Amino acid sequence: MTTTEAGPDLVGETLADVGRRVRRAMLDAIPDSEPHRWLYGMVRAYPSRPSKALRPALCLAACRAFGGTDEDAFPVAVAIEMFHNAFLIHDDIADGSSHRRGRPTLPADHGDALSLNAGDALVVLAYRVLRRSTGAMSPELADIVLGEFEAMALRTLEGQATELGWQRDTVTALTPEDYLHLIMHKTCWYTTIHPLRVGAIVGSGGDADVRDMVRFGFHLGAAFQIRDDLLNLTGDASLYGKEINGDLYEGKRTLALIHLIDQVSPEHRGFLEQYLSMERHDRTPEVVARLRSLLDSHGSLEFAADYAQGIASAALDAFGAAFAAASPGRDADFVRALIPYMLGRPS
Amino acid sequence: MTTTEAGPDLVGETLADVGRRVRRAMLDAIPDSEPHRWLYGMVRAYPSRPSKALRPALCLAACRAFGGTDEDAFPVAVAIEMFHNAFLIHDDIADGSSHRRGRPTLPADHGDALSLNAGDALVVLAYRVLRRSTGAMSPELADIVLGEFEAMALRTLEGQATELGWQRDTVTALTPEDYLHLIMHKTCWYTTIHPLRVGAIVGSGGDADVRDMVRFGFHLGAAFQIRDDLLNLTGDASLYGKEINGDLYEGKRTLALIHLIDQVSPEHRGFLEQYLSMERHDRTPEVVARLRSLLDSHGSLEFAADYAQGIASAALDAFGAAFAAASPGRDADFVRALIPYMLGRPS
Numbered sequence: 001m002t003t004t005e006a007g008p009d010l011v012g013e014t015l016a017d018v019g020r021r022v023r024r025a026m027l028d029a030i031p032d033s034e035p036h037r038w039l040y041g042m043v044r045a046y047p048s049r050p051s052k053a054l055r056p057a058l059c060l061a062a063c064r065a066f067g068g069t070d071e072d073a074f075p076v077a078v079a080i081e082m083f084h085n086a087f088l089i090h091d092d093i094a095d096g097s098s099h100r101r102g103r104p105t106l107p108a109d110h111g112d113a114l115s116l117n118a119g120d121a122l123v124v125l126a127y128r129v130l131r132r133s134t135g136a137m138s139p140e141l142a143d144i145v146l147g148e149f150e151a152m153a154l155r156t157l158e159g160q161a162t163e164l165g166w167q168r169d170t171v172t173a174l175t176p177e178d179y180l181h182l183i184m185h186k187t188c189w190y191t192t193i194h195p196l197r198v199g200a201i202v203g204s205g206g207d208a209d210v211r212d213m214v215r216f217g218f219h220l221g222a223a224f225q226i227r228d229d230l231l232n233l234t235g236d237a238s239l240y241g242k243e244i245n246g247d248l249y250e251g252k253r254t255l256a257l258i259h260l261i262d263q264v265s266p267e268h269r270g271f272l273e274q275y276l277s278m279e280r281h282d283r284t285p286e287v288v289a290r291l292r293s294l295l296d297s298h299g300s301l302e303f304a305a306d307y308a309q310g311i312a313s314a315a316l317d318a319f320g321a322a323f324a325a326a327s328p329g330r331d332a333d334f335v336r337a338l339i340p341y342m343l344g345r346p347s
Numbered sequence: 348m349t350t351t352e353a354g355p356d357l358v359g360e361t362l363a364d365v366g367r368r369v370r371r372a373m374l375d376a377i378p379d380s381e382p383h384r385w386l387y388g389m390v391r392a393y394p395s396r397p398s399k400a401l402r403p404a405l406c407l408a409a410c411r412a413f414g415g416t417d418e419d420a421f422p423v424a425v426a427i428e429m430f431h432n433a434f435l436i437h438d439d440i441a442d443g444s445s446h447r448r449g450r451p452t453l454p455a456d457h458g459d460a461l462s463l464n465a466g467d468a469l470v471v472l473a474y475r476v477l478r479r480s481t482g483a484m485s486p487e488l489a490d491i492v493l494g495e496f497e498a499m500a501l502r503t504l505e506g507q508a509t510e511l512g513w514q515r516d517t518v519t520a521l522t523p524e525d526y527l528h529l530i531m532h533k534t535c536w537y538t539t540i541h542p543l544r545v546g547a548i549v550g551s552g553g554d555a556d557v558r559d560m561v562r563f564g565f566h567l568g569a570a571f572q573i574r575d576d577l578l579n580l581t582g583d584a585s586l587y588g589k590e591i592n593g594d595l596y597e598g599k600r601t602l603a604l605i606h607l608i609d610q611v612s613p614e615h616r617g618f619l620e621q622y623l624s625m626e627r628h629d630r631t632p633e634v635v636a637r638l639r640s641l642l643d644s645h646g647s648l649e650f651a652a653d654y655a656q657g658i659a660s661a662a663l664d665a666f667g668a669a670f671a672a673a674s675p676g677r678d679a680d681f682v683r684a685l686i687p688y689m690l691g692r693p694s
Contacts, residue, residue: 158386
């Protein structure tokens with residue numbers, strides 16, 4: 001199974017269309033009132049910036065492919081994207097990041113305290129959108145959807161805790177399997193598995209068996225995350241929107257870094273261990289450049305890229321089972337075309 | 348109207364009983380699983396520490412006084428206390444606080460990033476308790492309760508944003524009315540107004556007219572907050588549980604500080620303005636001690652204490668209207684006895 005001919009255009013057009021509609025709906029759901037400078041203006045910042053809209057697009061496509069209409073899942077898709085934006089704010093505080101979607105992060109512009117509070121407000125507003133949308137469902141379906149949302153949020157926070165814990169406690173005895181376990185929680189559940197599951201649940205009125213979405217969503221999300229890690233090292237900053245090498249400054253345990261920790265030649269081991277135990281603000285451009293050259297010379301980026309190829313093949317296999325009961329057509333084609341898109345996307 | 352004879356015991360016993368039961372329920376609602384050190388152990392920390400349990404006690408008393416049983420409102424009361432604990436974690440990050448309930452704060456022990464994430468998890472878990480409890484109500488009542496919860500959360504975050512904004516932007520042209528407007532949002536809504544309103548709504552099955560709860564809860568909550576501000580300056584650290592003078596280090600715009608800004612004698616004005624524009628970490632024990640002596644010499648603490656007395660009188664007036672339709676008895680007595688309790692509490 002390879003990319004359909006309609007692949008790239010279908011993906012690009014669908015994401016652009018969903019992105020426009022979801023951004024408008026998010027801004028409609030966020031008050032534009034006082035306190036504006038210290039709260040709602042900040043809450044509106046990230047939802048105003050163009051983004052990929054991958055999560056709501058997956059949710060809407062799964063809903064339609066499993067028998068629903070766009071309207072059935074649209075507010076749920078909006079709530080997912082709002083939760084994602086809230087998580088980005090808190091992530092940018094935790095990571096000390098300088099740029100997001102091509103502009104300064106909220107904490108860079110407004111400090112940590114006001115940004116933390118703005119992220120909290122976006123969580124509450126996401127829940128409000130979700131409540132209003134589930135209020136129109138049967139109580140049973142509403143309960144399933146809300147339970148899925150909570151499980152997704154907790155898994156994401158568990159993954160974030162593990163990643164932060166690895167960095168804080170200088171955990172280095174990690175394998176590629178540890179990395180996959182991490183991103184299953186930190187990335188895949190809320191980026192792919194949850195949007196697919198909840199879309200199919202809403203579309204089918206609760207009838208769809210969504211268990212196979214976990215395996216497919218895991219591989220699709222893992223391909224997304226490994227590509228994201230590589231873009232952080234090699235991307236075009238103007239397209240990528242975040243600072244290049246930001247993960248290295250943070251000491252993030254990416255697949256490439258885990259490969260290097262395992263493979264590093266003896267003369268560089270001392271430097272690597274010292275690097276990993278540094279605080280972020282002690283990592284100068286010079287030591288980051290040295291780490292980067294070690295990743296290059298040990299083939300760690302190629303290792304990660306090859307790993308992503310294998311993951312993408314597994315995603316293609318898993319797609320068949322996950323969408324076996326779905327209607328064929330544009331929506332299923334879009335989801336399948338996302339697999340090669342994940343590996344080639346420039347941003 | 349003065350304290351009933353049963354007042355102090357009734358308040359103390361009720362708060363102790365509710366506190367025990369709510370702490371147990373909160374810990375039952377928080378996973379005790381992995382990642383434990385980096386997430387759930389942290390999430391369980393504040394809910395494990397003894398606290399006043401004022402908010403759930405108000406919610407339960409209002410529920411019973413308006414015709415409900417303890418069981419009707421108990422999960423809602425637990426969700427309110429969980430939200431409160433989540434807010435305390437994020438507050439301790441924003442304020443850089445060192446102590447909470449007599450022990451180190453989560454950010455002091457584990458850093459800001461993991462603490463932020465733990466607070467987020469507690470918000471999601473509070474919503475889960477709320478969802479499970481509203482699932483047993485009629486859809487109409489559930490929608491009202493959830494809408495009240497969201498409105499409370501947003502008001503709290505609006506108040507927090509305003510307070511942080513005043514500090515960050517060195518806003519000094521403030522009156523006692525600005526302070527009351529701030530604490531109406533930051534404190535009263537989630538400490539008193541919301542627990543009273545949602546308790547009465549659940550107890551009456553949605554029939555109670557809870558509009559008069561706003562005025563009563565505002566005055567009760569304002570008395571609570573002004574007392575809290577004074578305890579921060581004059582309390583016994585072992586009872587109060589937070590660092591004494593912490594508000595001065597933060598430059599928090601309390602009623603006493605607003606009084607001083609208005610009344611400060613010309614020879615001290617330059618120092619005060621310089622103090623207010625400092626960053627927290629530049630405020631040494633020496634400059635904090637000088638500010639504290641200015642508050643003493645200008646009678647700013649007496650001003651705040653007198654103000655709280657007037658607020659408490661207004662609360663007694665407003666109690667009658669708010670509880671006009673309630674059954675007389677132990678629950679209404681408890682709520683009324685909280686008014687003098689607010690002014691005299693040692694912690």
